[in-house]
Amino acid sequence: MAVEALDRRNIWEPSVYYALGKENFHFAGHDISIHESIETYGAVIWPGAVALCQFLENNQQQLNLMDKAVLEIGAGTGLLSIVASLLGAWVTATDLPEILSNLTFNLLRNTKGRSRYIPQVTALTWGQNLERDFPYPSYHYDYLLAADVVYHHNCHEELLETMRHFCRPGSRTTLLWANKIRFQSDLRFTESFKCSFNTTMLAELPQQEVQIYKATPKE
Numbered sequence: 001m002a003v004e005a006l007d008r009r010n011i012w013e014p015s016v017y018y019a020l021g022k023e024n025f026h027f028a029g030h031d032i033s034i035h036e037s038i039e040t041y042g043a044v045i046w047p048g049a050v051a052l053c054q055f056l057e058n059n060q061q062q063l064n065l066m067d068k069a070v071l072e073i074g075a076g077t078g079l080l081s082i083v084a085s086l087l088g089a090w091v092t093a094t095d096l097p098e099i100l101s102n103l104t105f106n107l108l109r110n111t112k113g114r115s116r117y118i119p120q121v122t123a124l125t126w127g128q129n130l131e132r133d134f135p136y137p138s139y140h141y142d143y144l145l146a147a148d149v150v151y152h153h154n155c156h157e158e159l160l161e162t163m164r165h166f167c168r169p170g171s172r173t174t175l176l177w178a179n180k181i182r183f184q185s186d187l188r189f190t191e192s193f194k195c196s197f198n199t200t201m202l203a204e205l206p207q208q209e210v211q212i213y214k215a216t217p218k219e
Helices: 047-058 079-086 097-111 156-166 184-196
Strands: 022-027 030-035 069-073 090-095 120-123 143-147 174-180 197-205 210-217
Touching: 022 047, 022 079, 030 079, 030 097, 047 079, 047 143, 047 174, 047 197, 047 210, 069 079, 069 156, 079 090, 079 097, 079 143, 090 097, 097 120, 143 156, 156 174, 156 184, 174 184, 184 197, 184 210
Parallel strands: 069 090, 069 143, 090 120, 143 174
Antiparallel strands: 022 030, 174 210, 197 210
């Protein structure tokens, strides 16, 4: 995308605000109904989450989540965590405290009686109290999921710190990150991300302007 397009809007607004209420999806053989809210960025569904859900469903031999411990940061409405649960993962979904009520509602209504494990929900503020609340190796995950967590905010360093906390040398944790390119800040974060991890682009969706990366710790 041209730099001009990245800077077109000074104030970033979610592109799906017009579709508030319920969004319906079909993943992993199940109908999924997501309740959205206009109150916060974390209460609407973003294109990166949908893209990563599709990728996980279509590439189960390459990325098998069955019986794997999975942590999602910035889980928002919970769509990605729901799909990971339906694919057999033991999921912990995290976000800011004010997001958790809607996140819990969506997770429970869409996984009850359907998933191998009951998904967990807990508060996580990027870069804050990570060693206290999620000490390593007590909190170890096979996969760390993040979708559309890079947007017009001032927490990019804290986000990268959080990614490095869970996907650290010796952890053998795989990080899967999907992101829609909107601003120059997205491109700058991507460069920092590539410097911090061993990265592979798993998919690029030009129409949606979404990129999906796989990352592992630099040992």
